[in-house]
Amino acid sequence: MTRAVVLLSGGLDSSTALAWAVRRKGWTCHTLAFDYGQRHSIELEAASNVARSLGVFDHRVIRVDLRAIGGSALTDDVEVPKDRHKEAGIPITYVPARNLVFLSLAAGMAESVQARHIVIGANVVDYSGYPDCRPAFLKAFEQCARLGTKAGVEGTPLHIEAPLLHLHKHQIIRLGLELGLDYSLTRSCYDPLPNGMPCGRCDSCHFRMEGFRQAGATDPLPYPDQAGP
Numbered sequence: 001m002t003r004a005v006v007l008l009s010g011g012l013d014s015s016t017a018l019a020w021a022v023r024r025k026g027w028t029c030h031t032l033a034f035d036y037g038q039r040h041s042i043e044l045e046a047a048s049n050v051a052r053s054l055g056v057f058d059h060r061v062i063r064v065d066l067r068a069i070g071g072s073a074l075t076d077d078v079e080v081p082k083d084r085h086k087e088a089g090i091p092i093t094y095v096p097a098r099n100l101v102f103l104s105l106a107a108g109m110a111e112s113v114q115a116r117h118i119v120i121g122a123n124v125v126d127y128s129g130y131p132d133c134r135p136a137f138l139k140a141f142e143q144c145a146r147l148g149t150k151a152g153v154e155g156t157p158l159h160i161e162a163p164l165l166h167l168h169k170h171q172i173i174r175l176g177l178e179l180g181l182d183y184s185l186t187r188s189c190y191d192p193l194p195n196g197m198p199c200g201r202c203d204s205c206h207f208r209m210e211g212f213r214q215a216g217a218t219d220p221l222p223y224p225d226q227a228g229p
Contacts, residue, residue, distance in 0.1 A: 005031075010186060016179070123166075142159065
């Protein structure tokens with residue numbers, strides 16, 4: 001039995017990566033979500049719902065207070081950019097060292113459950129330009145985990161799996177639909193409305209809406225013109 005730890009935010013990408021690991025690879029998956037002080041904490045409920053829908057028996061939530069560090073519109077009192085055109089540079093929604101922290105904790109969990117794989121929904125095609133989603137970072141972290149874990153030292157190194165890394169958003173959505181993923185359970189918005197539904201205006205919403213459009217599919221989530229106040 002092959003085990004994997006899957007970083008599951010409850011968003012579109014990480015949920016598709018979990019569906020890939022469960023239904024394409026047939027791995028026994030342990031999912032890991034983080035309550036890190038994010039303003040879009042509705043994603044924690046989504047992560048739990050997605051894990052349950054895919055038959056995951058071990059879903060954990062770890063609290064890591066990245067709000068104490070700040071430096072991001074997702075963890076600080078900074079307005080989330082809306083209706084912007086893609087700009088050069090790293091946007092304010094980047095959370096300092098987030099994937100570095102999350103992958104480190106996932107590596108520890110992988111050792112404890114004897115998993116050989118860590119799955120992350122990182123993507124470098126339709127994304128906001130975060131440095132901790134790049135192939136070079138993931139490769140370097142894999143090497144770091146091999147050097148810094150008991151499993152790596154004893155010859156059973158961890159493998160970082162990023163199955164969505166080079167896919168466009170519409171390709172990710174088509175993959176998820178092929179795998180039977182229920183996208184109504186997922187949440188992607190950086191600044192959700194009071195009712196928990198997407199704002200339709202942040203970067204994440206724009207990527208998601210365009211992805212469904214290009215995939216020729218209907219996003220099951222309502223947006224402001226449908227959801228009301």
